[in-house]
Amino acid sequence: MATGDASYIKKINRRLIISKIIEHRLISRADLAKLTNLTRSTISVQASHLLEEELIIESDQEHTSVGRKPIMLSLNHNAGFALGIDLDYRHITFTLSDLLGNPIYDDTIKIPNSDYGMIVKLLINQIKKYEDKCSESRFGIIGIVIGIHGIVTNDEIINFVPQHKWHNKNLKDDLEKEVGIKIQIENNANLCSFAEKVFKHHKSMNLLSVSMYSGIGLGVMINGESLKGYHGYAGEMGHMIIVPNGKSCNCGNSGCWELYSSEDSFLKQLATIHHQKNMTYEDVRNLIIKQDPSTLEQMKQFIKYLAIGLNNIINLLNPETLVLNSELLKLYPDAENKIKSHLTSSVSHFSELVISELGKKACVMGACALAIKNFLEIPDLSLHIKKTDS
Structure with a gap:
């Protein structure tokens, strides 16, 4: 055995035990041994080290059956x-x-x-x-x-x-x-995209998150890992050109996707239409409730250009889960189905399209x-x- 192998195995066991404690929130040593296929002595030694570090804590589990209460382990969430x-x-x-x-x-x-x-x-x-x-x-x-x-x-x-x-x-x-x-x-x-995977879509291994606020950004999780590209530049889909010879962009090109389907561009354009200095989400909500024709038309255009970009992304990456992070879409009734109605290509495949519950957080x-x-x-x-x- 090469030097350092035992130490490496201990680290692997430690990581596995911590992962299972977090996943189950409260778990006994006996259940940890069953779930990890590690021996009870290994679990006992690792748990002892983690308790000494104050990374985990022990507590009694409340139960009504006769016998000794099992000692439960959980992450010491206030340790750091x-x-x-x-x-x-x-x-x-x-x-x-x-x-x-x-x-x-x-x-x-x-x-x-x-x-x-x-x-x-x-x-x-x-x-x-x-x-x-x-x-x-x-x-x-x-x-x-x-x-x-x-x-x-x-x-x-x-x-x-x-x-x-x-x-x-x-x-x-x-x-x-x-x-x-x-x-x-x-x-x-x-x-x-990492937040969506960690907090909401735990089982989705191929997830795309489109952030649509000051610009448009694409976060890509493939096989559970972030896709960053050779230099780290992957995902800059906001600067994908969808309108040749379109509006000028700060990036140096014209017709970039984020000029047509970011919330910042939408709010600026709607403010211009209504001769106002700026627009808030509350303003948009009220205009949609009033069925203001110019606002509804602007939303239709927003959805149209959004779908053009999404079609390109779906064809390129074939995601399982497609998450749209947008406060604006939450204000628009039946937004998900209206977007899906534009994604009708026979070669475009995805499993699920949702509007993010995490939003700007x-x-x-x-x-x-x-x-x-x-x-x-x-x-x-x-x-x-x-x-x-x-």
Whole structure:
């Protein structure tokens, strides 16, 4: 046996045990042994180490049968916290979650402009505030993941953000110089697709998530893994040309998909039609309820161009699950079926098309989940959104 094999096997067993504890939430040592096919002695030793680390906790299971109550194991969800950050065009969203992905704190901060230095300072100040909040926990902040609405390379360099007009920014290094926590930079659409897989569509191995807010981003999960491409540029479908010689885009081309089917472009165009400075979702809701003809026509055009892009994506990637992340589509009655009515090609195949329940939280939720997965070093993560009393 080569040196290090025993240590490697122990790590594999540890990851498997942690995964099963998270999956079942509460589980006995005996059930862990059955599910993992590991010996009871292996389970006992690993559980002892995890208890010493304060990563798991023990509790008695309530039951009415005669006999000794089984001792149950569960993740110590307050042992550490993950910080997810969604760095969008006009604002930055921060979510601090426990180790089960449950949000503990949420903040959204408006940014007045695209000045890179100013935004770096803002991020540093906020991160340090969250560090203080978590200072009493066993592990503190276990990781920070930042979602970028633009192109991120495989080595985590921000290659280009069209809305901010940033080129080749090393945000990871700029932040890690000032804070003592590992930072990970990721494309926001990739984080959205990861969130959908982790929190909602646990069994879907081939999932696409289309984010439609300030632009359009595509997150692709193939065989349960993110598809990033050679340099990390895969998924920039918002800049797929669907109207030759169409509207000019910040990317340098004309007729890009996001100019016709992003929420930002829709709201700007509708504001122009109604001679208003801007439009809100509430404005759109009221106009749809009133059956305003110009708004309904604009929605039809929005669906039409959305379907053109979706047809291309479906033909290219043949997804099992197609998730549309859009607040606007939630306002439009029967939106899913209206979109499906445009997806009629005999060579276009998918199993399920849904509008995301996670909405604008998807990016930060995916960021927190990725930080948790990396910290626990487990190959697969399935979490459940904690239900709150209404």
